[in-house]
Amino acid sequence: MPLQINYAVKGKTYPPYAVTVERGKIKEFARAIGDLSPFYLDDQIGRASEWGDIIAPLTFPVTFRDEQADTGALLRDLGTDISRLLHGEQEFEHRKPIQPGQTYLCRARITDIYEKSGKTGPMAFVVRETTVTDSDNDIVCVMRQITVVRL
Numbered sequence: 847m848p849l850q851i852n853y854a855v856k857g858k859t860y861p862p863y864a865v866t867v868e869r870g871k872i873k874e875f876a877r878a879i880g881d882l883s884p885f886y887l888d889d890q891i892g893r894a895s896e897w898g899d900i901i902a903p904l905t906f907p908v909t910f911r912d913e914q915a916d917t918g919a920l921l922r923d924l925g926t927d928i929s930r931l932l933h934g935e936q937e938f939e940h941r942k943p944i945q946p947g948q949t950y951l952c953r954a955r956i957t958d959i960y961e962k963s964g965k966t967g968p969m970a971f972v973v974r975e976t977t978v979t980d981s982d983n984d985i986v987c988v989m990r991q992i993t994v995v996r997l
Contacts, residue, residue, distance in 0.1 A: 849930065849997045851959070851970050855923045859955040863912035865978075869946035871909070872902045879903060901943035907978055907987050908936065910952050917993075923956075924972065926995055934971060934992030942986045944978075950986060953977045957990075961997070968997040 869889075876886035881903050884891040892900030921927060944950070958973040971992055978987040 849926060849995075851972075851995055851997070852923060852925045853959050855956050856959045857956065858923065859953065860912075860919065862951050862953045864949050864951055865910045865912075866949040867902065867906075867944060867946050869900065872900060872906065872944075872946055875906050875909060876903050879905065897943050897945065899945050899947075901945055904938050904940060906944055907938060907976070907989050910950070910976070910978065910989075912952065912954075920956075920972070920974065920993065924970075924995060930996045932969075932994040932996065934994045936989065936991045939988040939990075940986070942980065942984065944986060948980060950978045950980055953979075966996065970995040970997055 873887050876882065883903075885895060885901055886903055887900070889900060892898075895901075917928070917931075921931070954974060954976040956972060957975045959970055961968055961970050963969070971994055974991045974993065976989045976991075977985060978989070980986050
């Protein structure tokens, strides 16, 4: 009998969490992904840029984590375990650059759950969206992640 997941979590909003971005973490992340842009690594070039400081690579928000909105919470809410999960896709919609020393507020919610059949059987696709805002409550970034659950 195939696994069933808890579809009632569609629309669930997780408690907001704050993330303060550290300069060293931006540089560490840029090196880890192999993007050596001086906009991410060189403080002098960052200060001379239109942003007035270095900026984070576009995929940097993937590092924004919180215990209440992490994969473990998603697993509990769906009623499944990690052995059934696959990384589907992710996308980042940026409106402002992410910069060091700034504290951002992240709000995660499950926006959709739908099923499809694959070569190995039925799968559920769980769409999680995290909106990142700055201290002015302006949207800086929206992350969308799709997690695939093998049913």
